[in-house]
Amino acid sequence: MTTLLTLVRHGETDWNAQRRIQGSTDIPLNDTGRSQAAATALLLGRRRFDKVVASPLSRAFETGAIIASHLGLPEPTTYPGLAERSYGEAEGLTDTEVARRYPDDEIPGRESRSALLARATETLAEIAVRFDAGSVVVATHGAVIRAVVNAAAPGTADRYTTPIRNGSVHSFRWDPERFRAELVRFDDPLDDVSEQTGDETFAEQNPLERR
Numbered sequence: 076m077t078t079l080l081t082l083v084r085h086g087e088t089d090w091n092a093q094r095r096i097q098g099s100t101d102i103p104l105n106d107t108g109r110s111q112a113a114a115t116a117l118l119l120g121r122r123r124f125d126k127v128v129a130s131p132l133s134r135a136f137e138t139g140a141i142i143a144s145h146l147g148l149p150e151p152t153t154y155p156g157l158a159e160r161s162y163g164e165a166e167g168l169t170d171t172e173v174a175r176r177y178p179d180d181e182i183p184g185r186e187s188r189s190a191l192l193a194r195a196t197e198t199l200a201e202i203a204v205r206f207d208a209g210s211v212v213v214a215t216h217g218a219v220i221r222a223v224v225n226a227a228a229p230g231t232a233d234r235y236t237t238p239i240r241n242g243s244v245h246s247f248r249w250d251p252e253r254f255r256a257e258l259v260r261f262d263d264p265l266d267d268v269s270e271q272t273g274d275e276t277f278a279e280q281n282p283l284e285r286r
Contacts, residue, residue, distance in 0.1 A: 076208035078249040080199060080256060081119070081263070082220050083212060085130075085138040086111035087241045094169050098162035103133045111242035112138040116145035118244065124148065125209035128202055130157035130216060138242075139214030151214060156198030159216035161186040192222040199223070199256055203249035220245055228258040238262075 086108025090097045104112065119142055129139035129151035135158075139151035163184020165173050173182070202211055217239045224232040224245060232239065239245075244263040247256035 077251075078203035078206055078208060079210040079259075080203065080247045080249055081122075081124070081210070081212050082223065082245045082247065083115055083119075083138065083142065083214050084217050084220055084239055084241055084243050084245075085132075085135040085214060086115075088134050090167075091241065096162050096165050096168055096170075096173065097134075098159050098166045099132070100166045101132050101134075104137050108134065108241060109137070109141065112141040113145070115242040115244065116142040119212060120145055123210060124212050126206055127151045127212040127214065128157070129153055129214035130159065130219075131155055132158055132216070135159075135214045135216060139212065142212055142214065146212075154198050154202065156194040156201075157213065157215045157219060160188075160191045160218040160222075188222060191218060192226055195219050195223055196226070196255065199247075199249065200251075200254060203251065223247070223256055224258060224261055227256050228261070231258065231261050 086104045088097065088102040088108055089105050090100075090102045092105070092107070115138075124146055125148075127139045127143040127146065127148050127150075129136045131153040136151060136153060143149060143151055161184065163182050163186075165177065165182045165185065168176070199213070202213065220239050221232050227247060231237070240262075245261055246259040246263045248259055249255075250257050
């Protein structure tokens, strides 16, 4: 059976606002981020969901918890494979600082995009099987969402100027035969409102993600 997976990017953090690379560093939501998560929860309330799951990083978990509370569902179950891409020694730096320290773009400890996609795909498959034929909110991160979108529908978000905003919603159906997520809607409008959630593009907040 087909499982509907609704991927939501977490709300804003102080490092997002400061244009610092977060990656695997556990930076919490700020008040703007909590407001964005609440706005997304209101939008998601227009549909029925069976479960909320989340990355274990607090910014995604809290986003998922805010959504789950509004939907009347239990707190999110966490999956390590939904965590943000690790950027190694670049984490905490701005793009200018990264360019100065690593002019050759060789950043120690950075996770490859292929490794990110592999773990995200395996995790989404696990979730889809566990909640077979259900509808699941997945609170996760910008690089995870972009990797899944690009694998499901090449060309949709290949350009890193394509925004993946804080609180934005991206819906997929899980195809068990092809072991992949099929894109239903990128930046799902949920009645054409969700694009108002979050006003900073992911590329602006994380210029390193394109490399």
